[in-house]
Amino acid sequence: MAGVSAAAKLSPHASVTVLEREPSLGYHSTGRSAAIFIRNYGNATLRALNVIAEPEFIEPIGISDRTLLSPRGQLLFGDDSEIDKLQSYADGSDGLVWLSQAETLEMVPILRIERVASSIYEHSAQEIDVDRMLQGYARLARANGAQIELAQGVESVGFTEGIWTLRTAKDTFQAPVVINAAGAWADNLAVIAGLGRMNLSPLRRSAVMIPSPTGYDTGQWPVFADIAETFYAKPGAGRIMISPADEDPVEPHDAWAEDMVLAEGIDRYERAVTVPVTRVERNWAGLRTFAPDRTPVVGFDRRAQGFFWLAGQGGYGIQTAPALSQITADLVLGRAGSIKADILAAIAPDRFLDI
Numbered sequence: 001m002a003g004v005s006a007a008a009k010l011s012p013h014a015s016v017t018v019l020e021r022e023p024s025l026g027y028h029s030t031g032r033s034a035a036i037f038i039r040n041y042g043n044a045t046l047r048a049l050n051v052i053a054e055p056e057f058i059e060p061i062g063i064s065d066r067t068l069l070s071p072r073g074q075l076l077f078g079d080d081s082e083i084d085k086l087q088s089y090a091d092g093s094d095g096l097v098w099l100s101q102a103e104t105l106e107m108v109p110i111l112r113i114e115r116v117a118s119s120i121y122e123h124s125a126q127e128i129d130v131d132r133m134l135q136g137y138a139r140l141a142r143a144n145g146a147q148i149e150l151a152q153g154v155e156s157v158g159f160t161e162g163i164w165t166l167r168t169a170k171d172t173f174q175a176p177v178v179i180n181a182a183g184a185w186a187d188n189l190a191v192i193a194g195l196g197r198m199n200l201s202p203l204r205r206s207a208v209m210i211p212s213p214t215g216y217d218t219g220q221w222p223v224f225a226d227i228a229e230t231f232y233a234k235p236g237a238g239r240i241m242i243s244p245a246d247e248d249p250v251e252p253h254d255a256w257a258e259d260m261v262l263a264e265g266i267d268r269y270e271r272a273v274t275v276p277v278t279r280v281e282r283n284w285a286g287l288r289t290f291a292p293d294r295t296p297v298v299g300f301d302r303r304a305q306g307f308f309w310l311a312g313q314g315g316y317g318i319q320t321a322p323a324l325s326q327i328t329a330d331l332v333l334g335r336a337g338s339i340k341a342d343i344l345a346a347i348a349p350d351r352f353l354d355i
């Protein structure tokens, strides 16, 4: 998502080539997300980026002929001992409403009554059509003349006289600017380019898909989670996705879910609901790659001319893509953008560099 969205924004003004190691787009984190837009998700910088991103989801000009969002909502519940946690989440958020125990159970009738003292509900949380978004950015980039090269894993990166040379097993590519949008592999790419790491941590997050409990129409239920985030569930028509909300640090790889992590997550889910899980239809895992301050890393690396980071999107890389791709285009093209300086400083790679 990061590379292709940046290509879409840059391609009207520059010659752009996207190099993707896999034979298809969206094979890694982008194709494995929960596909949710939550305006109040993440720290203050991320919340500002979410707000900047939202209009492009609603009116994705050039990307799709209709909104990329559909209604879902998000409900965070807590028991008597967790009211403080609910309060502090609500204090830092916009547009949330408090629901009583009865209102909460009306919205998600399978929640166990003893687990719910009250809840906070974010009506504006929405489902993202990630595939339409990704394909729309790719189509736009290609229409503007960009090349999207699949099955082209970058194996070496060199810099001479203002030009970067990237080699794959098949071809050689040259450009004055390289955008490192390699997801969980962004630090590895920086290392082969001769730069240091940003200490990005790929954290594995797993999920299962289960059939909806018999007798319930889950199509209109919101995403629901305990405020301690020991799991979350995303209902849809006929199915519920459950995530153990795991964050296990791993090396970048083609991620898969561990049975024990899934079993523990399902157990935590079952302790919050009245209907047991009897069948798992499928499971998967993906990597959410975080910088140490859990804020994206976006901007030129001042140690190397023309080396740009677009990485560390963590659990927010789909919902922030419209904002981060716009910032990328503005910075790469040297345009005066409309993004506030404090946001640019908060995401700049400089914050981790002492030189």
Ligand SMILES: Cc1cc2nc3c(=O)[nH]c(=O)nc-3n(C[C@H](O)[C@H](O)[C@H](O)COP(=O)(O)OP(=O)(O)OC[C@H]3O[C@@H](n4cnc5c(N)ncnc54)[C@H](O)[C@@H]3O)c2cc1C
Pocket: 001, 002, 003, 019, 020, 021, 022, 026, 027, 028, 029, 030, 031, 032, 033, 034, 035, 036, 037, 152, 153, 154, 155, 181, 182, 183, 184, 185, 186, 189, 205, 206, 207, 243, 285, 286, 287, 288, 289, 311, 313, 314, 315, 316, 317, 318, 319, 320
């Ligand atoms: C279970 C789960 C739920 C999530 N839910 C949400 C959500 O609801 N909302 C949200 O906004 N975000 C969510 N996320 C996070 C989101 O998926 C990521 O932040 C986002 O997909 C990151 O996009 P990316 O393009 O940086 O990474 P990726 O999609 O991983 O793309 C990076 C690409 O770089 C390629 N690459 C790496 N090295 C090289 C190389 N040397 N040469 C060529 N290509 C290379 C890889 O093959 C890969 O395709 C979730 C993630 C997970 C795992």
